[in-house]
Amino acid sequence: xxxxxxxxxxxxxxxxxxxxxxxxxxxxxxxxxxxxxxxxxxxxxxxxxxxxxxxxxxxxxxxx
Numbered sequence: 001x002x003x004x005x006x007x008x009x010x011x012x013x014x015x016x017x018x019x020x021x022x023x024x025x026x027x028x029x030x031x032x033x034x035x036x037x038x039x040x041x042x043x044x045x046x047x048x049x050x051x052x053x054x055x056x057x058x059x060x061x062x063x064x
Contacts, residue, residue: 012051
């Protein structure tokens, strides 16, 4: 099941990423649980990077 954290990361990817990362975010927002997990497993570096960025933005009150 897609968590609130997954949604936060996907929105951060869509708002702050380049064209490829934005496309992954859009795919993730439309994906079922299995396909979202495939995205997370295939590109863990993006998931980690935008997870940290989302946390940093939340700290300064600018989360997308």
